[in-house]
Amino acid sequence: MTGSIGMTIKETSEQAGLSEDTIRYYEKIGLLPRAERKANRHRIYQIEDVETMKPITCLKKRGMSLDEMKPYLDLARNDALQASPEVFDLIQSHKRKIEQQVASLQQIIDLIDSRLVRGNFAAEGCSLPEEEKRMPNAPGANRSVS
Template identity: 45%
Template structure:
């Protein structure tokens, strides 16, 4: 598809497709995270498919906790570029992935601990013993290891 036949979207359509607000898209353009949008004769912004893909990428990276400044190098590399040509970016992605998997593991420990406490509460006098949606009904469903429980122990600061 050549440039003249390329699909374009109004800012509202781009926002609907990406789940990113119109104001946020304008902000990303203002801080040069996105290239300036093409304009219609009336001044309305027009976004191409690649712009919409960039907005989706920003939204995805943002969900991982990556800062807007950390995203800039990723957005500067074209989508069809060979990752092998950018080893520093690949290492940054690997590092970010490790950070995320550590966070997921830590959050899972918190959920397990909460489940354990909720389960214990259901067996105490005066607490409802009725099953609760999404909460294991006995410790055999999801036991916690001593290492996992150690995560919640108080450690005085040195």
């Protein structure tokens, strides 16, 4: 039964677009919280669980490692950003990272458009900070890219 009480790991896997093994693996490494179990030890999931799984695929495709995305998912589980100021800051800094990604992707697009001449391809085009050099407040640095 697809029942009102919860979904099996199989159903969940189909919904979330992750294999059953992958879901168990994510649980094992702590990317997902330990799932509830039925009396027979089988995992049960709710739709909310699926919704916390979907972003994983999404973030992974951007080159984010499973470790890096943990705080993101923790946040997604905690319902809102009302959390602690520290978490808020963390998300803000993630946001800045993403904005930089967008900016340099946009540069690549521009370069492709302008014929992609070797010397310019990525001479300065890729300004992702190796290790985020958390600029204290980064006033002019991040602009919207559109």
